Amino acid sequence: MTVDNTNYVEYLIEHSKEGRKRSFIDLCEINLRNVYTIAYRLLSNEDEAQKVTLHTFVKSWEKIKEYNSKIPFSIWMKNTAIEYSIIVLNNRDADYTERKRPIKSSSEQEFLESHILSLPKDDRIIIILHDIEGYSYKEIYNFFENLEIDEIKSKLINTREYLINKISV
Amino acid sequence: MNCEEIKIGLHDFVDELSDDIMKHEIEVHLRTCDKCFNEYKKLKNLFDKLKDLTHTVEPPSGIIQALSSKLLENSIKDDLKEKIASDPGKIKEEQINLEKSILESSGAMRKSILSMTLMATGVSKSLPIRSRLNWSKIILILLPFVLLGVAYIVYDLQKNNSPWKIETAVGRILIDGKENITGTISENESLLSSDNSKAEILIPHVGSIEVNQNSIIILKKAKDGDNRITLEKGSVKIKNVSKEPDFAIDLKNSSIIDRGGELTVSVDEYGNAKVSAKIGFTEINNNSENYFLSEKYVCDIMNGEKPGTPYRSDAPDTLIKEIKNFDYNNGGDNSIDNIISTARKSDMLTLLAIIPRASQTKRKILFQAITNHFPPPANVTRMDILNANKKMLHLWWEEIREQLKSISDRK
Known part of the structure; x- marks a missing residue:
């Protein structure tokens, strides 16, 4: 069963699984604000948020075949972004002070x-x-x-x- | 329960996690205790404000650009790894060729390079060990870069698919002004058909072009992923089955990009063009603005003008006439009303295309008219459409196109 993904998003996911980068990039554009917003809020740092966003997209591309429509695609990407944001937060130097x-x-x-x-x-x-x-x-x-x-x-x-x-x- | 306990319990209450007994108790307490009710209101107020926060952060531009180059970079690396893993013999061969070419290119250095090459392959053992190590190290370090360059050039070259074969020709056609003897057309050559001649050209990996009577085309670029012709006049029908669906037809001011499928493009003697997508969608590029044309839609491009409003190929004549009025005779709001009243479900993409050019009041009516048939997808809001937000319009366009496609597929 598919949840919440629009026809268009389903179509893009299918093409991305076949290896079409253009479709995947379109998917990322749709989710960009979503992913960046959560990363930015969690990290409270623009540069890191940008890195995490990019990393989230690259990793999602690498494991797109594992996506199975059990959860909406936007949530799937967001979960990845949260995981990486928390990793970044935990790996900050001890003397990192938030701006x-x-x-x-x-x-x-x-x-x-x-x-x-x-x-x-x-x-x-x-x-x-x-x-x-x-x-x-x-x-x-x-x-x-x-x-x-x-x-x-x-x-x-x-x-x-x-x-x-x-x-x- | 006392107020202190209620204060803690309120959090579960607003999260809808309290059990029925607890819920009841809190509700009763809130009715009688102003202080706690005040706490409850504050909590609710915070929640309302938090809800408004979603999506207020503007992502920096350039992330998508960075992503696309990152993906490209990764795929080139993967390709190379695969190549090395799958075909060590070929790499070896390339290595030897490479060394040969280094030898040939430098006369003066010949001797030392020769011995160094021999060393690297382990043949010569007569030279001191120190220099042997250095040279072979340098070669080993440089080799991947040179190989990468060679691999890329080879990869790029194999994408060239010129010349194209002229499969069938009815009557007399001229290639670059000369009689068609070779049965092929190469880059920068033109093809001319007359009153009673036609031709079909086969494009390797892509599909075919049917050139109709009285047409002139010029083959500008023949390369996988970047095939390009210029249509001077007449008409062509493109069938594109490629996985890399980039086929472009240049007109005077616009470029038609076939995104896989079937389309016809014609140009009359006054330079007016008609693009008609049969299968798959087509992109029209004019002055670095992109217009999208769904299958079964037609777009007229008057000489030197922007592409006109697209309409369904089976649209009623009254609708097409009204679209012309709107596009070229300043039909304005009046035309929009007529278009809305004649438009059928399958004409909704026409209405969508009018939105950016309509007044605020008409946009509202257009929005409603389209929504009646195709509600916008979840990410697209009414505000976005009333502001004619390009990206959102396009998302809706994709959604309607998909649905129209599945309707006609079902038939």
Whole structure:
């Protein structure tokens, strides 16, 4: 059974599996914003987000034959992007400091977004995956090596309280 | 439960993870406790804002470009690896040829290179070990690069498929102004047919071109993936079965690119062209703008003008007339209304093509008219279409084309 993929996307996937690069590149263009957005939010760094996006596409091309329509293609690519983003996050040098972001206040959205980008790594991953992207605790648990479900949950609750305080000032 | 417990429980409540008892208890509590209800509202407010966040980040341009060169680079590497793995004999042969050519090309260095080549192949043992190591090392390091270059040139050359064979010719045709003796046409040669002559040209790996009466074509490029002819006048029918479906027909101001399938292109004595896609889709390139033509659609290109609005080959005459009015007689909103009212389900791609050239009000009506038959795909929003976003229009175009195709396939 196929889920959610439009006819056109199905058509492109089929051609990509046959080895047509042009079709695959079209697929990437459709998913570009999706993939880049998640990578950028998780990493809070434009350069790394760009690298992860490119890497996600290249790897997806290499394993396109394994894709089987059990989940929508966009989710399949997004999962890959999340995996790589977390790998990049975990492999950062110990002295890597995330760039201090100015808190933008030109719109409510930007204000909230910049607060999320300034969160500590794990808190940021959890709120993005759970509350923005709609992943379940179980799925988020699978992306982490060292956090239990209860820890994920309590971190999320703290982050929500923190953000509520920020936006209701 | 007290307020503190409720505060924690609220999170499961908004995530819809609480069991029925818990849910009931929280609902009852919220009704009576203003403080907790306030907490609940704040949480809801955060969720509403988070929902609005999706897709606000603009990806940098250039990623797709980088991807396409990265994929190309990887595939060239893979090809080479495969070649080396599958055909060591051939590589050896190339290696020997290469060494030979180095020898021939440098007279003065001849002796030393000769001994170095011998060393590298392990024949000569009379020279000091140190220099032997250095030279063979250098050769070994350089070899892959030279091989890569040679492999690429060979790969590129084997893509040339000139001359093309003239399969059948009825009556008298002229190749470059001369009688057709060889039965072939090469790059930069022209083919001319008269009132009562016709020809069919076979293109290796690609398909065929039928040249009708009174036509002049020039073969510009004969290479797999980049076949190109110029149609000066008359008409041609292209059948393209290639896996690399790049076949281009150049007209005065436009280029027609066949993306695999069957199409006819004709140019009359005034330079007006008609492109008609039978099978597969076709791209029309004009002033570096791309126009797409689905199968069973026709596009007229008046001399020197932009391509006209495409219409279905079986469209009713009244519709075609109205499209001409719109394209060339400033038919405007009036024409759009008439086009919408005469258009059938299969004419929806015509309506889609009009959107970028219509006013905001008409765009809304066009959007509705098309949606009635083909709702836009999930990623395409009404706003995108009202703004005539090119990419989104194209996504919708692909979707409608696929559906029209499957309708006619079913028949």
